[in-house]
Amino acid sequence: MLPKKHLSSAQKRKKRKQEDQFVESQRGALHKFFPVTNNVEISEDQGQEQVAEVDANEDDTEIANIDEQEDLVLAIFDPRTWGNLDNSRKDILIEKGPVREMDLQFPRDPSGRHFSYAYYSRKLSNGEFVDRKWLVYSKHVDKIYCFCCKLFKSNQNKSLLAYDGMRDWKHLSEKLKTHENSVKHLSNMSTWNEVRLRLSKNETIDDEMQREITKEKERWRQVLVRIVSIVKFLAKQNLAFRGSNEKVYECNNGNFLATVEMIAEFDPVMQEHIRHI
Structure with missing residues (x-):
C-alpha cells in the first residue's frame, strides 16, 4: 500500500480558495429555475400571522369534518332514509331507539301552523303525561313518522306515519291519537320491544x-x-x-x-x- 500523501500548507490554502470560489459561483443558481418574488423578506410578525392562519384553517377543516360526521350519524336516524334497510342497520336503529334533536326551529306552513315538542307527550285521562317514544320528526322534510311502524311496516298498514310521513299540523292531535290506538301500531310496538329485548341479550x-x-x-x-x-x-x-x-x-x-x-x-x-x- 502506498503511503498517504499529505498536502503542504500552501496547497491546502489553494484548495480552500478554489472551493470558496466554486461556492460563490453557485450563488443564485436556483434563481435560474425558480422565480424570485419582490418581497423576499418576511417579518417575524408576518410569519406568526401566516402560521396562525394555517392553524386556523386546520381547525376549521377539523370542525367541518366533525360536523359532517355528526350529520352522517343523524342522517342514519332520520326516518326519511329508511326506505330499504338491511338487517344490520335495522338492528342498530331498534337497539338505539329514535333520536330527537332538541332546540329546533320548526318551520310554519301557509296557515302558520308547525310541529311542536308538545306532541312528543300524550296526556292521559288522569292528567298524567306519557312520552310518545315512537314519534320521530325529520327536519329535512318537515314531517313526522312512527318509529316502529316505519321499521315494521306491512302492506296492510296504510298510515302515512309508516310510509311518506305526515305534515297535517291542523289535525295532528286527532291523527296521533287514532294512530297510537290502532291494532297495527300496537302490534308493531310489541314487535319493537320484543326485538329490542332480544338484541340487548344478544339473542336475534x-x-x-x-x-x-x-x-x-x-x-x-x-x-x-x-x-x-x-x-x-x-x-x-x-x-x-x-x-x-x-x-x-x-x-x-x-x-x-x-x-x-x-x-x-x-x-x-x-x-x-x-x-x-
Whole structure:
C-alpha cells in the first residue's frame, strides 16, 4: 500500500480558495429555475400571522369534518332514509331507539301552523303525561313518522306515519291519537320491544333459529342411535322386523315396533319421538 500523501500548507490554502470560489459561483443558481418574488423578506410578525392562519384553517377543516360526521350519524336516524334497510342497520336503529334533536326551529306552513315538542307527550285521562317514544320528526322534510311502524311496516298498514310521513299540523292531535290506538301500531310496538329485548341479550331471531336447528339435529341423532341398536339386536337374534300391523301400540305390529315401545317406557328420547309420529 502506498503511503498517504499529505498536502503542504500552501496547497491546502489553494484548495480552500478554489472551493470558496466554486461556492460563490453557485450563488443564485436556483434563481435560474425558480422565480424570485419582490418581497423576499418576511417579518417575524408576518410569519406568526401566516402560521396562525394555517392553524386556523386546520381547525376549521377539523370542525367541518366533525360536523359532517355528526350529520352522517343523524342522517342514519332520520326516518326519511329508511326506505330499504338491511338487517344490520335495522338492528342498530331498534337497539338505539329514535333520536330527537332538541332546540329546533320548526318551520310554519301557509296557515302558520308547525310541529311542536308538545306532541312528543300524550296526556292521559288522569292528567298524567306519557312520552310518545315512537314519534320521530325529520327536519329535512318537515314531517313526522312512527318509529316502529316505519321499521315494521306491512302492506296492510296504510298510515302515512309508516310510509311518506305526515305534515297535517291542523289535525295532528286527532291523527296521533287514532294512530297510537290502532291494532297495527300496537302490534308493531310489541314487535319493537320484543326485538329490542332480544338484541340487548344478544339473542336475534337468527340465533334463536340456529339454536332450534341444533337442538333438533341432536334429537334426531339420539333417536338414530337407538334405532340402529334395535336393528343390530334383531339382526343378531335373527328375528323378523315387521308384523301384520305397522302402527305403534297396536297388536301384531312386529318385533321392531314392539322393541321401540319397550324402550320408550324408560327412555325420554324415544318417548318424545313416539309422541311426534
